Amino acid sequence: MKKNYESPEIDKGAFTCPNCSAFSKHDWESIYINEGEGYFAYNASIESGDKYSKLKLCKCENCGYISFWYKKKLIWPLNTGVEAPIDDMPEDIKNLYKEASSILELSPRGACAILRLALQKLCNRLANQEEKKKIDGAIKKLVENGLPKTLQKAMDTVRIMGDEAVHPGEINIDDNKDMAIAMFRLMNIIVEKVIVEPQEIDELYKLMPEEKLKGIENRDKKEQN
Numbered sequence: 001m002k003k004n005y006e007s008p009e010i011d012k013g014a015f016t017c018p019n020c021s022a023f024s025k026h027d028w029e030s031i032y033i034n035e036g037e038g039y040f041a042y043n044a045s046i047e048s049g050d051k052y053s054k055l056k057l058c059k060c061e062n063c064g065y066i067s068f069w070y071k072k073k074l075i076w077p078l079n080t081g082v083e084a085p086i087d088d089m090p091e092d093i094k095n096l097y098k099e100a101s102s103i104l105e106l107s108p109r110g111a112c113a114i115l116r117l118a119l120q121k122l123c124n125r126l127a128n129q130e131e132k133k134k135i136d137g138a139i140k141k142l143v144e145n146g147l148p149k150t151l152q153k154a155m156d157t158v159r160i161m162g163d164e165a166v167h168p169g170e171i172n173i174d175d176n177k178d179m180a181i182a183m184f185r186l187m188n189i190i191v192e193k194v195i196v197e198p199q200e201i202d203e204l205y206k207l208m209p210e211e212k213l214k215g216i217e218n219r220d221k222k223e224q225n
């Protein structure tokens with residue numbers, strides 16, 4: 001869901017480069033590998049039956065970066081297509097985010113399950129309860145405490161995708177890598193809105209003259225009466 005992002009796919013002529021992030025043309029070369037008998041060949045004219053697996057090298061025309069694809073799967077780099085976690089993401093959540101992005105290519109399902117765990121930790125922390133408590137209850141508590149509707153939707157989307165990943169569900173996440181990628185975007189949005197923005201606003205608010213802040217306190221007391 002990242003704007004203008006075109007995910008890399010085997011034999012695609014142009015996509016968003018995992019290295020320079022530009023939408024660029026990509027050139028493909030193949031090496032034919034016979035794992036069982038232990039040899040390889042560069043020549044496409046060899047007999048390419050079941051004995052051979054293709055290792056493909058894909059070069060970005062913009063920056064020259066080369067990605068590696070084996071048996072039609074991207075094997076390097078590992079974290080293609082996922083935006084970096086925002087700086088102010090709590091460290092343990094950030095580690096889970098990175099772990100999820102490192103397996104995205106091999107298992108979008110596994111990535112969604114790890115992101116769900118990251119969200120569970122975050123929501124329980126925000127709701128001031130133990131991290132192992134159910135995520136559903138944590139979101140409910142946050143909604144009661146005034147969580148905006150848009151964030152509730154973002155949290156529930158990551159939660160449901162994570163549930164679908166670990167239980168037999170209706171969404172086949174391994175066939176929907178773009179949806180898995182979108183979950184990373186949602187995690188960044190959630191952290192930005194529930195942690196970063198309130199912190200920034202608080203810091204600016206504290207800089208207001210004390211008298212004015214007392215005035216606001218009194219005004220709100222009056223409103224409550």
Ligand SMILES: [Zn+2]
Nearest residue numbers: 017020060063
């Ligand atoms: Zn590039």
